[in-house]
Amino acid sequence: MSISTRLENIGRLLKDKGHKLTVQREAVVRVLLENENGHLSAEDVFMIQKETFPEIGLATIYRTLELLNELNIVEKMIFADGVARFNLRSEGHAHMHHHLICASCGKLKEIKDDWLSELENRLAREYGFIVTDHRLDFMGYFQACNGHDCSRTSKAVS
Ligand SMILES: [Zn+2]
Ligand SMILES: [Zn+2]
Ligand SMILES: [Zn+2]
Numbered sequence: 786m787s788i789s790t791r792l793e794n795i796g797r798l799l800k801d802k803g804h805k806l807t808v809q810r811e812a813v814v815r816v817l818l819e820n821e822n823g824h825l826s827a828e829d830v831f832m833i834q835k836e837t838f839p840e841i842g843l844a845t846i847y848r849t850l851e852l853l854n855e856l857n858i859v860e861k862m863i864f865a866d867g868v869a870r871f872n873l874r875s876e877g878h879a880h881m882h883h884h885l886i887c888a889s890c891g892k893l894k895e896i897k898d899d900w901l902s903e904l905e906n907r908l909a910r911e912y913g914f915i916v917t918d919h920r921l922d923f924m925g926y927f928q929a930c931n932g933h934d935c936s937r938t939s940k941a942v943s
Contacts, residue, residue: 786876788818794876795858802856812838813849817859817873822895824862824870862922864891884922889930 795814796806806814816830823829827847834841850871853859859871860881875882875897883896905916 788815791818791876798856798858804852804856809838809841809845810849810852812841813846814853814858817853817871822872824872824893826868826870828868830871880916880918881920883920885927886922886924887927887930888924889926892927892930894927 792806792811792814796811799806799810804810812834813830816833817823817825820833825833827843827850830846830850831841831843834846850859850861850869854861854871858874860874862870862872862884864870864886880899880901883900885894885896887893901916901919901921908914908916
């Protein structure tokens with residue numbers, strides 16, 4: 786799906802919830818679309834878009850990201866460094882993907898399959914509970930990193 790189609794879809798989602806896709810919001814969403822799986826902080830977004838829209842301040846970006854998080858358009862993750870990072874949720878899949886987070890170098894990998902479907906079925910069956918979302922983050926080391934300080938160069942999240 787093209788970036789402009791996805792931008793339109795997100796614009797529609799915002800509108801449905803009573804929010805406008807302003808120029809500022811569109812600029813933020815565009816950065817997220819162009820950096821898929823980037824798990825960007827507000828500062829990252831600011832740095833990327835300041836060439837094109839230097840007038841959009843960090844506070845506006847932060848507010849926009851928080852709004853997108855409330856509307857479930859992005860996921861918000863707080864890493865060990867305490868910084869909130871944002872990533873677009875994939876379209877057509879309501880449930881949150883899983884993360885593998887390397888404690889040595891900070892590298893982050895996403896598992897796109899929903900490994901919890903079986904458990905969800907069981908919860909429905911045994912508890913009459915319908916799962917609408919979940920999060921599952923694994924902390925540990927990639928084998929290639931284990932035992933070495935991988936010099937924190939391959940940080941996928943910054
Ligand atoms: Zn699920
Ligand atoms: Zn690592
Ligand atoms: Zn993610």
